[in-house]
Amino acid sequence: MTHLKFIAALAACLSGQALAAPTATSNLNKRQGADTAFGFASLNGGTTGGAGGTTTTVSSYAEFTEAASSDDAKVIVVSGAITETADQVHVGSNTSILGANADAVLDGFGLLVKEKENVIIRNLGVRNVLADNGDAIGVQYANNVWIDHCDVSSNRDHDKDYYDGLIDLTHAADFITVSNTYIHDHWKASLVGHSDNNGDEDTGHLRVTYANNYWSNINSRGPSFRFGTGHVYNSYYENVSDVINTRQGAQLLVEGNVFSGCKKPLYATDEGYAVARDNDFGDGENTAPEGTLTSVEYEYDLIDAAGVKAAVVGTAGQTLTF
Structure with missing residues (x-):
């Protein structure tokens, strides 16, 4: 198969199948390879990205910036590494x-997905983004975003503010799913809701699913969640100090996760709440007050905590094959 034919086939596989309505599958391993957005990103009309649009392959920062800017339906295929401090x-x-x-x-x-909608980011690595240049992946004033099978990281060789967040969802971002992603080697990983003073804007929004993710060597924010509604399930946490923090009235449903070497796996500050089911907290404990979020509006597949490590480690990250 020629390079151009491969790229066309890849684009058709990843974006065309996203037109299908989300359906339940029999186990997490099948869900790991799903080509349709699920979780909160499947609501509000769904998330199909650039399905049916033009396809462009990029291999430089300039090409990427130009290709990404319009609101027309489009598929952007990233070929190789692009290195640019920008x-x-x-x-x-x-x-x-x-x-x-x-x-x-x-x-x-x-x-940065800002004041936009219907975006899919898949099978992409993002690393070493300096704080002055923003988050690795940021979503603001935007809805229906699916981040899947990505690998986001930096290092912990500098102070905690040298880099910003890896995946930060702020300013009333809504209907977002972060799935099958390897989130690692960072100080402050993922923030939902940027400020204690932004309740007027954020309340009623910030509906986010975190599913089947592998978090490793993180200091905090796995995630830190203000005001909104979060569903965190079937993820594996390894050597993360302060993990899931529910705060400022957030309501979380935390199910079937495994925490290994984690000091504070699930905790609350400033009146955050959580419902926790079938989690393995390791040597830590859940100290969050009982919340009211006992169900979500979408179908999903849940496996027992005992099977999470085997299902997630080695499959989360840039592991898609086409």
């Missing part, structure tokens, strides 16, 4: 950003 690439609506393979890495710059 501001985030602004992503338009109706966009699928797909890493061609595990070599597709953005090194030194990230992505």
Whole structure:
């Protein structure tokens, strides 16, 4: 198969199948390879990204910035590593950003979905984004975003503010799913709701699913969740100090996760709440007050905590094959 034919086939596989309605599957391993957005990203009309649009392959920061800017339906395939210490690439609506393979890495710059909708980011590595240049992946004032099979990281060789967040969802972002992603080697990983003083804007929004993710060597924010509604399930946490923090009235449903070497696996500050089921907290404990979120509006597949490590480690991250 020629390179161009491969790229066309990849784009068709990843974006075309996203037109299908989300359906339940029999186990987490099948869900790991799902090509349709699930979780909160499946609500509010669903998330199909650039399905049916044009396909462009990019291999430089300039090409990427130009390709991503419009709101027309489009599939952007990232080929190889792009290294540039620069501001985030602004992503338009109706966009699928797909890493061609595990070599597709953005090194030194990230992505920002701001005041847009219907975006898919899959099979992409993002690393070493300096704080002055923003988050690795940021979502603000935007809805229906699916982040899947990504690998986001930096290092902990500097102080905690040298880098910003890996995946930060703020300013009333809504209907978002972060799934099958390897989140590792960082100080402050994932923030939902940026400020204690932003309740007027954030309340009623910030509906986020975290599913089947592998978190490793993180200091905090796995995630830290203000005001909104969160569902965290079937994820594996390894050597994360302060893990899931529910705060400022957030309501979380935390199910079937495993915590290994984690000091504070689930805790609350400033009147956050959680319902916890079938989690293995390891040597830590759940200290969050009991919440009211006992169910969500979408179908999902849940496996027992005993099977989570085997199902997640080695499959989360840039592991898609086409």
